[in-house]
Amino acid sequence: MIAGWGPQHRDGLRPVPGGVTAARGFDAVGVTSGVKASGRPDLAVVAGRDRCAVAAVTTTNLVKASSCRWTDNVAAGGLARAIVVNSGNANVCTPDGEAHTRRMAEATASLLGAAPEEVVVMSTGVIGVPLPIELIETALPTAVAALAPDGGEAAATAIMTTDTRTKQAAFEVTDAAGRRCVVGGMAKGVGMIEPTMATLLVAITTDAAVPVDALQQVLVSAVNATFNRISVDGDRSTSDTAVMLANGNGGEIDLDMLERGVHAVCAELAHMVVADGEGATRVAGVRVTSAASAADAERISRAVATSLLVRAALHGADPNWGRILMAMGNAGVDFDLANIEVTCAGVTVCRAGVAVPFDAEVASAAMSAEEVEIVIDLGAGDESVTTLTCDLTPEYVSFNADYTT
Secondary structure, eight states: OOTTOSOSOOTTEEEOSOGGGOSTTEEEEEEOOSOSTTOOOOEEEEEEEEEEEEEEEEOOOSSOOHHHHHHHHHHHHOEEEEEEEEEEEOOOSOTTHHHHHHHHHHHHHHHHTOOGGGEEEEEEEESSSOOOHHHHHHHHHHHHHTOBTTOHHHHHHHTOSSOSSOEEEEEEEEOTTSOEEEEEEEEEOSSSOOOOOOOOEEEEEEEEOOOHHHHHHHHHHHHHHTGGGBOSSSOOOSOOEEEEEEEEEEEOOOHHHHHHHHHHHHHHHHHHHHHTOTTOOOEEEEEEEEESSHHHHHHHHHHHHTOHHHHHHHHTTOOOHHHHHHHHHTSSOOOOGGGOEEEETTEEEEETTEEOOOOHHHHHHHTTSSEEEEEEEOSSOSEEEEEEEEOOOHHHHHHHHTSOO
């Protein structure tokens, strides 16, 4: 894992299997409804056996999916019973999008004995194509009947679009008093990833007892430090959604420890998203250190991580530090060039804003690893931030050139 990514330490955290159903009291399922022409699984349900506290963060894109608006309203109500997700169709910019989102919630709710306003809806896939809602309504009874505590893998598979593998993580959390809970989750997304809450969907569950307002704070804090610090292509989706359900089955736990567990799950999932980026061959962590403020560090880190020239150099394992300084200079942050030091994969390539002697072949070999760290020392303070990105490859371009044709 990239240095500086995730919680500062993982004391009290133990990885466990099960993903989104690792926590007690949650079931999941993934089935084929026919929305995807390929016949692959495309409909998932995650359900609590009891009503849960719910928190949500959705896209800031002004072209916002109806499912995101629906989910915002569910979260505002504070309680939810289930999450229903379809893949293969984003249900965005279609004449009946709002009605189809409501029908997904209503159909799921009726089968679970819940209110429609207690069902989170997520949709992902192609924009502008009407959602074949009848296929989903027909498949939902079979899906709900098959809900099971070992259904996390099937659900994680059913939410994929261009993903090449499922993305799941879970940790058991133990606080100083010995109280325990489990936090688990699943995610999908490999392209259109520049969240600032992207075809990024995240579902997190826990059996901890958490008040709704505290749950929202925990989720926002974890999302800001993870999913809001990754980029595959600089494009923010219409459908970004991160939702968390807490059923309280495990009782209360120290809130700081719970937040660390949620952060760890989100960090694992976010890393998986970048590593599976469309066409990606390596992950890069752009770590800005010694910044005057966290805001400065984040703006510079993001500017470098989203630079197409920097990402092209990553693909070529080229320690082209001039491109890094170029991107820094476009971040809108004042810094003293004379204080800047840059290292690429452990090789110092720039100090005091100018080149230092280094072996280009050694640096290039180091940058050929599957994970690369770029460290930018601003020499201005004590704050640091890491943003994850991936290399820009010809495969990314060719894939997205032919996405709908």
